[in-house]
Amino acid sequence: MKYYIGAYYLIKLKPLESGTIKGSKIYTCSRCINDSFFDSWAISWATTEKKEFEETKRTFNLTDKNIEEIQVWADKKLDEQKLGWINTFSDIKTLTEYKEKFFPKDSNFEILSISFPESDLDEVLEMTKPTDKLTGEVGIYHKLKTKEIDLEKDESLGYDIIGIEAGGDFHSFHCNDLTNDLKHKFGITINEFGLIENYANWNEIMEFMNDQEYGFEPVPWFYVKVNRITK
Template identity: 60%
Template sequence: MKYYVGAYYLIKLRDSNFGTYEGKKLYTCSTCINDSFFDAWSISWTENGKKIDSETKSDFNLNEKLIKEVQNWTDKKMEENKIGWICTFADLKTLTEYKNSFFPNSESEILSINFPESERNELLKIFNPEKTNLGEIGLSINLKTGIPENNDE
């Protein structure tokens, strides 16, 4: 079965604190379980981007200069559709540029979420904004491009 790339993520794995997975690292893009090096704080116009909490600053070793650099880069890449809402990278090249530019020595994992061909059209219907004043999420934009999983970028 053919799969399509929905998005790439730069993840900081945390030790799980529940059930039989307690103390183990889970390889998931979910920010309920892990932290993302690219999150709402990275985007200048978000509420989290305007006021970044001390825990986030500590977790990612952020200072005001780095925050400004990340947000300027992110604003530009969002206009180019290289990144999308909610904090998705469209391709490995953009993710690698972000990591190398801002977090070169950080422990991180590159993960992706991919969708089977059989579900792609249904997901595009669900993700399609119903109103013209609503933006389209990154997963939808990426799925529309139809990049196959394991595509050499």
């Protein structure tokens, strides 16, 4: 099965704040669970609430001047289509430049990517494409439409199940505290990274996740391969 890269992320892991595996660190790119070094606050025209802005400065040890410098850089890279909404990088070169330029001393980070299976490619592209000419492309769509194949040269950590919002953000199955439910119902194995080991029949899990009767967020759910990139 071929996989196609959906985006690259620069993530700061943090322990789960609630649920049956509270305190665990999950290698997911979902902003519901982990912090992103690049986010809406890094874009000059994006709206960020003051409380969130101050929390971001504390989390990443930033000053107002630091953020202004990041916004100048990020606005330019967005125009060059090297960055995507809401917190994606289109390539490792841009991500590395960002990390080294603005967070050179921060060692608590992970460079992760998500890749979609070939069987879901058309559906994900259709679901994430702009709805009209005035709507910009979300980062996952922008990267995925290039159809860059995951060549498996990076370390594969396991599989996440993500529910994609219309704006490009996404949930993880951990947001619904589903670890034990999926273990009991499908016999999955969760590894040391908090991700699912490869599974023989993903279709049955995805039918379960996409059945709104079970109370999950009413968004399309997909399984993705998560890779860790070391530079």
